[in-house]
Amino acid sequence: MITAERKPLEEIIAYVRPFDRILLVGCNECVTVCAAGGRKEVGILSSALQMAFLKQGKNLQVKEHTLERQCDPEYVEELSSMIDGADAVLSMACGCGVQEVARRYRDKPVFPAVNTTFMGASERQGVWAERCQGCGDCLLGITGGICPIARCSKQLMNGPCGGSTHGKCEISPDVDCAWQLIWDRLKALGLEDRYEEIMPAKDWRTGRGGGPRKIIREDLAE
Amino acid sequence: MKPFEPVIVAFCCHYCAYTAADMAGSQRRCYPPNVRIVRVPCSGKVDTIHILKAFEKGADGVYVAGCLDGDCHFKNGNIRASRRVASVKGLLDEIGIGGERLEMVKVSAGMGDRFADIAEQMTEKIRELGPNPIHAARTAA
Numbered sequence: 001m002i003t004a005e006r007k008p009l010e011e012i013i014a015y016v017r018p019f020d021r022i023l024l025v026g027c028n029e030c031v032t033v034c035a036a037g038g039r040k041e042v043g044i045l046s047s048a049l050q051m052a053f054l055k056q057g058k059n060l061q062v063k064e065h066t067l068e069r070q071c072d073p074e075y076v077e078e079l080s081s082m083i084d085g086a087d088a089v090l091s092m093a094c095g096c097g098v099q100e101v102a103r104r105y106r107d108k109p110v111f112p113a114v115n116t117t118f119m120g121a122s123e124r125q126g127v128w129a130e131r132c133q134g135c136g137d138c139l140l141g142i143t144g145g146i147c148p149i150a151r152c153s154k155q156l157m158n159g160p161c162g163g164s165t166h167g168k169c170e171i172s173p174d175v176d177c178a179w180q181l182i183w184d185r186l187k188a189l190g191l192e193d194r195y196e197e198i199m200p201a202k203d204w205r206t207g208r209g210g211g212p213r214k215i216i217r218e219d220l221a222e
Numbered sequence: 223m224k225p226f227e228p229v230i231v232a233f234c235c236h237y238c239a240y241t242a243a244d245m246a247g248s249q250r251r252c253y254p255p256n257v258r259i260v261r262v263p264c265s266g267k268v269d270t271i272h273i274l275k276a277f278e279k280g281a282d283g284v285y286v287a288g289c290l291d292g293d294c295h296f297k298n299g300n301i302r303a304s305r306r307v308a309s310v311k312g313l314l315d316e317i318g319i320g321g322e323r324l325e326m327v328k329v330s331a332g333m334g335d336r337f338a339d340i341a342e343q344m345t346e347k348i349r350e351l352g353p354n355p356i357h358a359a360r361t362a363a
Binding site for chain 1: 269270271274275277278313316317318319355356359360362
C-alpha cells in the first residue's frame with residue numbers, strides 16, 4: 001500500500017486559514033489501511049480543525065466526505081455535487097488523490113493534509129515499513145523475495161557492504177541489512193549459487209531515471 | 223458571576239471503573255457531580271473521535287478509566303487505551319486545548335474510594351485550569 005502520515009496541524013491550519021468553508025476528503029484505500037486519511041481520520045481532523053479555529057474566534061465549516069478511491073476520476077466525480085459549497089478542498093489521500101482532485105476541479109484550491117511517504121507493508125499493528133520503490137524492473141525473483149532497492153540503504157545490487165554487522169545496517173541498529181536477509185533466505189531455499197552471480201549495474205531508465213512514467217494498456221485504453 | 227464548575231466526561235469501562243462508581247455509591251462515598259459517566263464495554267473502545275467530540279461539545283476535562291494493568295477483560299484494551307490517550311494528549315496540545323485536560327486512569331471494580339478520589343482530583347485540576355477554551359470562544363461568539 002501507499003503509506004502516509006498526517007501533516008502537523010499547524011501546517012494544515014495555515015493552508016485553510018484564508019477560507020471559511022472546507023471540503024475535507026478522505027480515501028477508502030491505502031490511507032485508510034495505514035490510518036492516515038480514511039473516514040475515521042477525516043472525522044478526527046474535521047473536529048480538530050473546527051476546534052482550533054473556534055479557539056481563534058472563527059467558525060470554520062467543514063464538510064466531510066470519503067471517496068472509495070481518490071486516484072480514480074470515476075470516484076472523484078462524486079465531489080461535483082458538493083464542490084460548489086466549499087471554498088477549498090483539503091485532501092487526506094496520497095499525492096495521487098490530491099492531484100486527481102486538483103485536475104478535476106481546476107477552480108478550487110486543493111491542499112494535502114498528509115505527507116505521502118512510501119510503498120510499504122504492515123509489519124505489525126501500527127507499524128509500516130518500506131518494501132518497494134517502483135523501480136519498474138522487479139528483481140525479487142532473483143533476490144529471494146527481498147528487495148535490495150527498497151531495503152538496502154545503498155541500493156546495492158551486489159551486497160552486503162562493509163557496514164553490515166550482525167544482520168543490521170550501519171545506518172541504524174533498527175534497520176535489517178537487506179543483503180543479510182537475502183543471503184539467509186537464499187540459503188533457506190537452497191539457492192546459495194544464485195548469490196554467486198554478479199548482478200550487472202541496474203538500468204534506472206525503467207524507474208524515475210526516465211522521467212515521469214505512464215502505463216498504456218492498448219487492450220484497455222480508450 | 224457564578225464560580226466556574228467544570229464539566230468532566232469520564233469514559234468508564236463496564237468491568238472496572240463503572241462498577242467502582244457503583245461501589246462508591248454503595249459505600250455512601252460522595253464525589254463531585256461535575257463528572258458525567260459514559261459507560262463503555264472496555265476502555266479500549268474509546269476512540270480518538272469520542273474524546274474530541276466531548277471537548278467539541280463543551281467538556282472541560284475528560285478521563286478514560288480502565289482496568290488495572292493485566293486485568294483487562296479483553297486482555298489489553300486498557301493498554302491500548304493508555305497509548306491512545308497519550309496520542310490524543312498530543313493532538314489536544316496541537317489544537318490548543320491542552321493535553322493536561324485529558325487523563326487515563328486505572329481502577330479495579332472494588333476501588334470505590336479510588337474512583338471517588340480520582341473524580342475529586344480531576345475536578346480540582348480542571349477547576350484550576352479553567353474552562354475549555356473552545357467552549358469559552360463559542361460562548362463569546
